[in-house]
Amino acid sequence: xxxxxxxxxxxRQEEYASLQKQFSQYQAKxxxxxxxxxxxxxxxxxxxxxxxxxxxxxxxxxxxxxARNYGELxxxxxxxxxxxxLLGTKPEEILVGGNASLSLMYDLIAKAYxxxxxxxxxxxxxxxxxxxxxxxxxxxxxxxxxxxxGMELITIAxxxxxxxxxxxxxxxxxxxxxxxWCVPKYSNPDGIIYSEETIDxxxxxxxxxxxxxxxxxxxxxxxxxxxxxxxxxxxxxxxREAGSPDMVYEFASTSKITxxxxxxxxxxxxxxxxxxxxxxxAYQTISYDKMNQLRxxxxxxxxxxxxxxxxxxxxxxxxxFSAVLDALDQNIAPLNIAQWTKPMGGYFVxxxxxxxxxxxxxxxxxxxxVVMTGAGATFPYGKDPQDSNIRIAPSLPPVEELExxxxxxxxxxRMAALEKLGLS
Amino acid sequence: xxxxxxxxxxxRQEEYASLQKQFSQYQAKxxxxxxxxxxxxxxxxxxxxxxxxxxxxxxxxxxxxxARNYGELxxxxxxxxxxxxLLGTKPEEILVGGNASLSLMYDLIAKAYxxxxxxxxxxxxxxxxxxxxxxxxxxxxxxxxxxxxGMELITIAxxxxxxxxxxxxxxxxxxxxxxxWCVPKYSNPDGIIYSEETIDxxxxxxxxxxxxxxxxxxxxxxxxxxxxxxxxxxxxxxxREAGSPDMVYEFASTSKITxxxxxxxxxxxxxxxxxxxxxxxAYQTISYDKMNQLRxxxxxxxxxxxxxxxxxxxxxxxxxFSAVLDALDQNIAPLNIAQWTKPMGGYFVxxxxxxxxxxxxxxxxxxxxVVMTGAGATFPYGKDPQDSNIRIAPSLPPVEELExxxxxxxxxxRMAALEKLGLS
Numbered sequence: 001x002x003x004x005x006x007x008x009x010x011x012r013q014e015e016y017a018s019l020q021k022q023f024s025q026y027q028a029k030x031x032x033x034x035x036x037x038x039x040x041x042x043x044x045x046x047x048x049x050x051x052x053x054x055x056x057x058x059x060x061x062x063x064x065x066x067a068r069n070y071g072e073l074x075x076x077x078x079x080x081x082x083x084x085x086l087l088g089t090k091p092e093e094i095l096v097g098g099n100a101s102l103s104l105m106y107d108l109i110a111k112a113y114x115x116x117x118x119x120x121x122x123x124x125x126x127x128x129x130x131x132x133x134x135x136x137x138x139x140x141x142x143x144x145x146x147x148x149x150g151m152e153l154i155t156i157a158x159x160x161x162x163x164x165x166x167x168x169x170x171x172x173x174x175x176x177x178x179x180x181w182c183v184p185k186y187s188n189p190d191g192i193i194y195s196e197e198t199i200d201x202x203x204x205x206x207x208x209x210x211x212x213x214x215x216x217x218x219x220x221x222x223x224x225x226x227x228x229x230x231x232x233x234x235x236x237x238x239x240r241e242a243g244s245p246d247m248v249y250e251f252a253s254t255s256k257i258t259x260x261x262x263x264x265x266x267x268x269x270x271x272x273x274x275x276x277x278x279x280x281x282a283y284q285t286i287s288y289d290k291m292n293q294l295r296x297x298x299x300x301x302x303x304x305x306x307x308x309x310x311x312x313x314x315x316x317x318x319x320x321f322s323a324v325l326d327a328l329d330q331n332i333a334p335l336n337i338a339q340w341t342k343p344m345g346g347y348f349v350x351x352x353x354x355x356x357x358x359x360x361x362x363x364x365x366x367x368x369x370v371v372m373t374g375a376g377a378t379f380p381y382g383k384d385p386q387d388s389n390i391r392i393a394p395s396l397p398p399v400e401e402l403e404x405x406x407x408x409x410x411x412x413x414r415m416a417a418l419e420k421l422g423l424s
Numbered sequence: 425x426x427x428x429x430x431x432x433x434x435x436r437q438e439e440y441a442s443l444q445k446q447f448s449q450y451q452a453k454x455x456x457x458x459x460x461x462x463x464x465x466x467x468x469x470x471x472x473x474x475x476x477x478x479x480x481x482x483x484x485x486x487x488x489x490x491a492r493n494y495g496e497l498x499x500x501x502x503x504x505x506x507x508x509x510l511l512g513t514k515p516e517e518i519l520v521g522g523n524a525s526l527s528l529m530y531d532l533i534a535k536a537y538x539x540x541x542x543x544x545x546x547x548x549x550x551x552x553x554x555x556x557x558x559x560x561x562x563x564x565x566x567x568x569x570x571x572x573x574g575m576e577l578i579t580i581a582x583x584x585x586x587x588x589x590x591x592x593x594x595x596x597x598x599x600x601x602x603x604x605w606c607v608p609k610y611s612n613p614d615g616i617i618y619s620e621e622t623i624d625x626x627x628x629x630x631x632x633x634x635x636x637x638x639x640x641x642x643x644x645x646x647x648x649x650x651x652x653x654x655x656x657x658x659x660x661x662x663x664r665e666a667g668s669p670d671m672v673y674e675f676a677s678t679s680k681i682t683x684x685x686x687x688x689x690x691x692x693x694x695x696x697x698x699x700x701x702x703x704x705x706a707y708q709t710i711s712y713d714k715m716n717q718l719r720x721x722x723x724x725x726x727x728x729x730x731x732x733x734x735x736x737x738x739x740x741x742x743x744x745f746s747a748v749l750d751a752l753d754q755n756i757a758p759l760n761i762a763q764w765t766k767p768m769g770g771y772f773v774x775x776x777x778x779x780x781x782x783x784x785x786x787x788x789x790x791x792x793x794v795v796m797t798g799a800g801a802t803f804p805y806g807k808d809p810q811d812s813n814i815r816i817a818p819s820l821p822p823v824e825e826l827e828x829x830x831x832x833x834x835x836x837x838r839m840a841a842l843e844k845l846g847l848s
Contacts, residue, residue, distance in 0.1 A: 037494065045492045049481040052715075057473040068469045068683040070461065098522050099713040106708040114537050114549065114573060125538065125549040141707075148707040149538060259492040262715035283565075283572040284530040289523040289713065291476075291686035 003336035004417055009424075016418045019411050023368060026408050031369035033405035038188070038347030039396045040260055043316045047309060048258040051299035055291060062297065067290035074278055075266075079293040083266045085303045086222060087252060088234040093268050095277070098288045101253040101265035105215060106145050108249055108267070111280050112178070112213065113149055118246050118276040120211040124149075124178065133171055133180035135163035137350060137378030137389045139188040142181040142217065146380075153380035156180070158187070162194035165201045172207035179213035185232055186220035189350040189378055189391035191343020193230070203238035205247070214239075214248040221252050222310050224345040225317050229307050236268055245270040254296055256347065257309065264296045320394040320402055324349050327406035337417040340392075349392040350378075357416035358387045364412035370405045427760035428841055433848075440842045443835050447792060450832050455793035457829035462612070462771030463820045464684055467740045471733060472682040475723035479715060486721065491714035498702055499690075503717040507690045509727045510646060511676060512658040517692050519701070522712045525677040525689035529639060530569050532673055532691070535704050536602070536637065537573055542670050542700040544635040548573075548602065557595055557604035559587035561774060561802030561813045563612040566605040566641065570804075577804035580604070582611070586618035589625040596631035603637035609656055610644035613774040613802055613815035615767020617654070627662035629671070638663075638672040645676050646734050648769040649741050653731050660692060669694040678720055680737070680771065681730065688720045744818040744826055748773050751830035761841040764816075773816040774802075781840035782811045788836035794829045 060068050063077040075096025084091040097104045116123040124130050131152045134143050146153055154171060157164040171177050184194040216235050224230060239248045254263035300306045325342060332338050340351040353361055358375040365372055373391040376384040394402055484492050487501040499520025508515040521528045540547040548554050555576045558567050570577055578595060581588040595601050608618040640659050663672045678687035724730045749766060756762050764775040777785055782799040789796055797815040800808040818826055
């Protein structure tokens with residue numbers, strides 16, 4: 001295989017014709033393959049099946065609290081203890097919520113708009129302009145929350161060490177910049193682990209906005225795919241030590257530990273923040289589902305038991321990641337038309353196609369029955385200025401389907417590149 | 425027992441001294457009795473224990489949907505069907521949420537503020553003034569939601585047929601009046617069932633505000649305490665027939681059917697409303713806990729099975745309501761110092777003490793170890809202009825404790841009345 005840049009026009013035409021033939025054959029099969037979302041597959045879901053029958057007539061209580069009834073707005077103490085251990089925070093810094101960390105994030109932003117955060121001079125709805133920093137490529141649902149509230153989204157480049165800190169340090173001098181989105185471990189989609197220096201610089205930010213909010217989405221805190229659990233520093237402690245204890249809100253959930261739709265989500269924040277947020281939360285609910293919290297505590301037990309479960313997930317995920325990476329290594333690498341990450345954990349492979357070809361490649365994929373995350377989704381407003389980044393989510397399909405989907409994907413990426421290089 | 429108004433000063437002094445003696449005896453016991461909230465008791469919680477072990481390795485799916493995984497933002501179709509049957513609406517008008525209807529109500533109001541409702545000219549946060557109608561006595565948590573968003577709360581009197589409709593019809597001419605709170609069946613706290621005429625007049629309201637929102641909290645839709653299920657008209661149909669299909673949002677939950685903290689909540693609204701709200705909800709969450717929805721469907725099955733369960737609840741609640749009503753009949757009725765409701769369902773007895781004595785009576789109760797809903801809680805801003813209404817919640821304590829608590833309550837109500845009538 002020759003790098004595409006070295007092909008003559010005729011060679012490109014021949015190559016394209018050959019790919020088109022393969023493409024048509026796949027198209028004729030009427031496949032329906034999905035690599036769109038970081039959705040665990042059936043094998044993974046089975047790992048937590050025993051959790052479902054743990055509670056019953058004799059088990060509904062912990063810490064003297066009847067989990068079935070109303071009350072305990074901030075969550076079951078035993079659940080706080082478990083999550084504090086997983087995140088390396090203190091139990092009193094934990095709020096245990098419902099089934100979705102996304103809701104906890106949304107609700108925090110919504111409260112910032114309607115009531116303001118702890119140090120807000122006024123509710124954000126009363127501000128002329130609210131800007132938010134979006135390290136990109138990033139998680140589309142984060143950006144969509146910001147967008148839905150009418151924020152101005154500011155793209156920050158991602159480096160191999162995390163977001164471009166020089167750009168962030170400059171941006172936070174603007175008092176209308178109210179916060180930033182972060183996925184610090186196995187970032188979505190790049191799979192990057194923020195470096196020690198990056199994390200230190202984030203904790204030591206001195207933003208002009210007194211209510212600047214670091215939205216620290218530690219979605220993949222224990223989600224290694226290759227290797228053992230990698231310890232990670234506690235951002236709450238770092239911010240406290242840097243003199244800004246209330247600047248950060250950390251989020252996590254068991255969506256990719258137990259059940260995506262029936263897990264437990266948490267928000268970790270300073271005790272002062274928790275006090276303030278709980279005072280607002282008391283209007284919104286009497287309590288989250290404590291039975292599901294208790295169910296999780298009974299099943300996950302502690303960090304050690306949880307990490308054992310995560311290794312079982314990793315066993316299931318590894319062949320899927322390998323299928324993606326092997327396909328790219330074999331079919332794309334020699335052509336020198338794209339780069340991609342080889343993450344050690346998380347749920348994604350971030351693929352950068354030849355600039356200007358991502359949309360076209362995914363449109364071809366769709367025609368051949370392969371659904372991917374939309375091109376541009378990983379950037380603010382859904383617009384990738386390079387039209388290059390594609391998020392590959394290998395977790396859901398069985399390995400055989402994944403291999404097939406990746407074959408199609410590679411064909412489409414190559415066709416789009418050849419079209420870009422010119423066929424006439 | 426002589427009506428207090430007919431007692432001489434000396435008789436009042438003697439009566440007070442006698443009550444004070446009993447009060448001190450109770451005080452010495454150091455009791456801790458709670459009639460504060462409509463919280464089901466342990467016997468009731470046991471009724472739903474079998475629900476906990478219904479799901480497992482072989483049961484996690486319905487309608488071809490894996491309830492464990494992400495997806496189905498608006499809820500499991502089988503759960504929509506169940507709740508549509510219970511409420512008399514159509515399944516496509518149902519959104520099945522998390523464990524708390526209060527959150528669904530709060531979230532709707534929050535979205536009205538940040539994004540606006542379907543027919544809002546602008547988000548409510550951009551309005552100079554937002555007023556909300558509060559039939560009172562009413563549910564404190566409703567009023568608190570409104571208050572927390574800075575609304576101006578307008579008290580509407582309750583009659584035995586529901587809220588004073590003439591006052592409402594007049595109030596809605598003001599375009600800044602954006603909605604009203606309703607508990608149409610077994611109202612909290614009066615236990616009133618809105619009359620046919622009241623409901624018709626509500627459905628036929630022509631408010632000046634195009635986005636006027638009837639918050640129809642049907643919390644006690646199947647919660648008979650005495651007698652069989654009383655059918656109730658579907659407010660969605662009535663509003664549609666009156667030409668205002670999008671004016672109403674109906675809420676209900678299984679908090680007092682299965683588990684208060686681990687139930688399932690629903691919002692029923694027109695298809696157009698659902699479409700609009702779902703478009704906003706998509707930013708907030710990927711899906712609610714569908715496993716808990718499925719668990720409920722397996723357990724409650726259909727309306728008939730649900731009503732059978734509600735009759736078991738009623739069996740447990742009846743002696744508690746009787747304990748309250750008997751105590752009042754025996755110890756208060758002859759004195760002619762108070763009125764109260766004798767509800768056929770719901771969770772409360774609404775007690776109107778001699779005007780100007782509710783706070784004092786509850787303060788005495790507290791001293792004797794009996795916790796009640798705070799005086800004034802049933803009115804906007806927590807201020808009962810008459811200082812008269814007290815909400816009695818009989819469900820939680822065992823009958824013996826309840827009898828004791830009611831003895832103390834009656835003593836305190838009588839002492840407060842005598843103090844008001846004058847002791848010197």
